[in-house]
Amino acid sequence: MNYFRIRKSTSLKEVGxxxxxxxxxxxxxxxxxxxxxxxxxxxxxxxxxxxxxxxLNRAAKLTDVLSCxxxxxxxxxxxxxxxxSILESFRLECTKVFPMSIHSADLTxxxxxxxxxxxxxxxxxxxxxSTYFKMDRGRTQMIEEISLRDIDEFYDxxxxxxxxxxxxxxxxxxxxxxFFRIPWGVSPYISERLKxxxxxAQVTGIDIQPVKxxxxxxx
Numbered sequence: 001m002n003y004f005r006i007r008k009s010t011s012l013k014e015v016g017x018x019x020x021x022x023x024x025x026x027x028x029x030x031x032x033x034x035x036x037x038x039x040x041x042x043x044x045x046x047x048x049x050x051x052x053x054x055x056l057n058r059a060a061k062l063t064d065v066l067s068c069x070x071x072x073x074x075x076x077x078x079x080x081x082x083x084x085s086i087l088e089s090f091r092l093e094c095t096k097v098f099p100m101s102i103h104s105a106d107l108t109x110x111x112x113x114x115x116x117x118x119x120x121x122x123x124x125x126x127x128x129x130s131t132y133f134k135m136d137r138g139r140t141q142m143i144e145e146i147s148l149r150d151i152d153e154f155y156d157x158x159x160x161x162x163x164x165x166x167x168x169x170x171x172x173x174x175x176x177x178x179f180f181r182i183p184w185g186v187s188p189y190i191s192e193r194l195k196x197x198x199x200x201a202q203v204t205g206i207d208i209q210p211v212k213x214x215x216x217x218x219x
Contacts, residue, residue: 005187008067016061021068052101063205076117093121093180129172170214
């Protein structure tokens with residue numbers, strides 16, 4: 001199974017500025033902004049924070065997917081209607097969609113986007129059938145193989161891996177989603193099917209990178 005990471009584009013020619021929604025929250029008071037920094041990949045907020053208070057950087061260009069300091073990768077993707085339609089035609093795992101309004105730098109226009117908020121897919125990985133190693137921080141040497149039964153043991157082992165890194169080597173999946181997040185790393189993952197669809201539609205604002213990890217199809 002081939003999977004890929006979907007990340008923000010770093011081409012200034014394409015995006016104009018990194019991040020496009022730079023400094024994120026500009027239309028509310030400073031003391032109200034901290035709440036947005038608490039958004040994380042393990043759970044959705046209830047209720048969702050207002051998403052109509054964002055402003056495009058003056059140098060940024062409008063792309064199909066916008067980079068944003070508070071959402072990028074750790075929370076999800078900010079996409080336009082074109083990408084929303086593509087994503088919703090595929091199998092999304094642990095994903096909720098929230099409307100988002102992006103104001104132009106001079107506040108004369110409002111661009112309608114959507115936040116695809118994707119949390120960790122905790123039921124996706126068959127931990128007992130997967131392989132993990134403790135590695136040195138440089139990821140150059142495998143120190144020992146670690147057996148895990150479930151996600152709780154994964155987090156416990158991760159916390160105890162001082163002076164090193166807990167790295168998955170071979171991952172067994174329980175299903176075959178097209179858009180999801182696994183319980184390590186930062187960026188959302190996409191299937192080769194979805195990658196091909198995004199490339200065919202010439203979606204702008206993203207960089208798709210292969211995952212250097214062996215992922216096994218469901219048994």
